[in-house]
Amino acid sequence: MDLDFRKSNDVVIIELGGKIMGGSDSAKFFEQLETSLGEGHQRYVIDLEKVHWMNSSGLGILIRALKTIRDHRGSLKLARSTRKIQDILTITKLMMVFRTYDTVDEAVHSFDEST
Amino acid sequence: MDNCQNIDNRYDREACHLDELAALAREASPHLDNGSHPAVLALVQKSMELPNAANLLRDAKQERLQNEVFIRIGSELSSRLALDELLPQIIDSLQEVVHYDAAGIFLVDSETGQIEGQVLRGYQVDSLHQVRQKVGQGLMGAVIQSGQPLRVGDVEHDPRYINARNQTRSEMAVPLLSEGRVIGCFNLESDQKDAYTEHDQELLSTLANHAAIAIERVRFYREVLRKRQYEEELSLARQIQLSFLPRNVPKFRPYDLAGINFPSQAVGGDYYDYISLTDKDLGIAIGDVSGKGMGAALIMASFRASLRVECVHNFEIRDILARVNHFLCESTDIDKFVTAFYGVLDRETGRLTYGNAGHDPPVIIHADNSVEKLDATGMVLGAFPDSEYDVQIYDFRPGDALLMYTDGVTEAMNSRLEPFGLDRLVAECIRNRDLDAGALVWKITREVRKFCSPEPVKDDLTLIALRLPDA
Numbered sequence: 296m297d298l299d300f301r302k303s304n305d306v307v308i309i310e311l312g313g314k315i316m317g318g319s320d321s322a323k324f325f326e327q328l329e330t331s332l333g334e335g336h337q338r339y340v341i342d343l344e345k346v347h348w349m350n351s352s353g354l355g356i357l358i359r360a361l362k363t364i365r366d367h368r369g370s371l372k373l374a375r376s377t378r379k380i381q382d383i384l385t386i387t388k389l390m391m392v393f394r395t396y397d398t399v400d401e402a403v404h405s406f407d408e409s410t
Numbered sequence: 411m412d413n414c415q416n417i418d419n420r421y422d423r424e425a426c427h428l429d430e431l432a433a434l435a436r437e438a439s440p441h442l443d444n445g446s447h448p449a450v451l452a453l454v455q456k457s458m459e460l461p462n463a464a465n466l467l468r469d470a471k472q473e474r475l476q477n478e479v480f481i482r483i484g485s486e487l488s489s490r491l492a493l494d495e496l497l498p499q500i501i502d503s504l505q506e507v508v509h510y511d512a513a514g515i516f517l518v519d520s521e522t523g524q525i526e527g528q529v530l531r532g533y534q535v536d537s538l539h540q541v542r543q544k545v546g547q548g549l550m551g552a553v554i555q556s557g558q559p560l561r562v563g564d565v566e567h568d569p570r571y572i573n574a575r576n577q578t579r580s581e582m583a584v585p586l587l588s589e590g591r592v593i594g595c596f597n598l599e600s601d602q603k604d605a606y607t608e609h610d611q612e613l614l615s616t617l618a619n620h621a622a623i624a625i626e627r628v629r630f631y632r633e634v635l636r637k638r639q640y641e642e643e644l645s646l647a648r649q650i651q652l653s654f655l656p657r658n659v660p661k662f663r664p665y666d667l668a669g670i671n672f673p674s675q676a677v678g679g680d681y682y683d684y685i686s687l688t689d690k691d692l693g694i695a696i697g698d699v700s701g702k703g704m705g706a707a708l709i710m711a712s713f714r715a716s717l718r719v720e721c722v723h724n725f726e727i728r729d730i731l732a733r734v735n736h737f738l739c740e741s742t743d744i745d746k747f748v749t750a751f752y753g754v755l756d757r758e759t760g761r762l763t764y765g766n767a768g769h770d771p772p773v774i775i776h777a778d779n780s781v782e783k784l785d786a787t788g789m790v791l792g793a794f795p796d797s798e799y800d801v802q803i804y805d806f807r808p809g810d811a812l813l814m815y816t817d818g819v820t821e822a823m824n825s826r827l828e829p830f831g832l833d834r835l836v837a838e839c840i841r842n843r844d845l846d847a848g849a850l851v852w853k854i855t856r857e858v859r860k861f862c863s864p865e866p867v868k869d870d871l872t873l874i875a876l877r878l879p880d881a
Contacts, residue, residue, distance in 0.1 A: 355745030358747065388767075
């Protein structure tokens with residue numbers, strides 16, 4: 296799994312790439328997320344454009360990320376999810392809890408609209 | 411041994427004679443002058459050099475003793491198969507070769523990088539925590555990091571020294587090397603300054619080489635034992651998990667029912683079940699736990715237990731799923747979840763009442779080959795405690811075939827990374843319309859394997875077929 300945390304104003308953009316399969320990927324992801332939350336960041340966008348493949352453990356990472364961010368009174372949006380990921384979110388009905396956007400910009404601006 | 415003792419005694423005796431002779435010569439020396447006989451002068455002169463010969467004899471005795479200790483240690487090392495027997499033996503034998511006031515054998519934990527004292531002599535128990543050091547810290551840390559031995563004649567003047575014993579004045583540490591990798595070190599401390607010589611360092615290094623081989627051999631043996639034990643436990647877990655799956659297909663005329671499950675590892679996270687509720691109502695469940703292996707199998711066991719308990723006490727599918735969800739949210743990690751389909755079929759009316767908690771939609775293939783999906787009515791189980799589950803109804807028609815499956819079937823990949831997919835699953839069902847449910851699930855499983863070949867099926871695979879024959 297490729298992983299990159301970057302900031303755009305007050306939004307943290309987490310770019311994921313490759314195969315998202317849980318395990319050691321998960322540990323690396325949450326270490327960085329906890330650090331970022333500890334610094335007080337509350338708005339997160341996960342950019343999924345470069346994800347080729349995601350299994351159920353990978354989906355578990357997204358669920359845990361959403362809950363962890365919510366526990367810190369933050370919010371998480373998904374951007375550029377691939378067709379495959381959209382299908383998984385639809386089948387599992389997780390679309391009900393994840394807000395997804397076609398572009399990273401849309402996801403970033405959605406925080407201003409909702410406040 | 412007696413013979414060795416005799417030789418040692420003889421070495422000592424001869425060395426004493428030589429020393430006495432030298433002492434006599436020293437005593438006689440002032441009384442000699444130019445008038446003395448040249449032979450007497452030469453005798454006294456030569457006799458005064460005898461301590462060198464005595465020391466040679468003592469060295470020879472010491473060397474013989476060392477060899478004997480090494481042979482004994484070598485034989486001990488090769489016969490011990492437990493570290494807690496082997497390491498004390500090494501450290502106690504060491505005292506006979508190189509004197510120490512405190513000593514320890516330390517091994518590096520390959521996972522934490524922590525240096526752990528495995529066996530210690532001469533340290534206060536309270537100072538043990540000071541003896542534990544991270545790789546790179548202290549004198550032992552330096553030895554472990556560099557893989558080079560170290561001798562410090564005066565520890566007070568070495569900034570690397572970490573005080574674990576107030577009396578220590580000098581220290582020597584050598585690495586334990588296995589195939590070029592540092593697995594630990596020997597550490598000796600003395601209350602005297604400059605206690606250790608280069609010769610001592612060579613002796614300790616030789617012993618360390620023997621010990622490293624023995625330690626690795628014991629570790630390998632332990633690993634083999636652990637693996638064997640793990641395989642036995644896994645086999646037991648597999649048997650337990652098999653007992654969770656239906657042994658027999660309930661007779662449920664006029665319906666024809668069959669299920670099949672293949673875990674990709676010894677145990678897996680897939681589940682299916684038939685639960686007889688009344689004479690005419692049969693509960694049918696299929697589920698898939700996120701992840702694989704033992705972790706998924708344990709969640710699967712929790713899921714099965716909670717589903718069965720709820721089914722017995724409650725006929726409302728929305729309540730059953732909500733309660734199972736709540737239980738799983740409380741009892742599993744937040745990134746673990748279960749997708750599941752649970753339906754109750756009334757054989758008299760042909761009505762299937764179901765809830766689908768984020769599971770791959772079961773498909774119904776009608777007699778005219780048209781296809782209908784039983785989509786999710788609620789979110790996956792175990793992720794969000796307040797999830798709600800709708801209930802849907804499907805009324806069976808003659809000629810219908812219902813396929814319930816886990817993603818191990820549809821996501822099974824071939825070497826070109828193409829998934830088997832729902833379309834192939836449906837096509838197989840249509841092509842094999844004449845087969846009964848039992849033969850159909852086997853046929854589809856074979857087709858999935860053939861599709862993936864030469865790659866193995868990498869995920870747990872579960873499939874249930876339910877047919878209502880033509881009227």
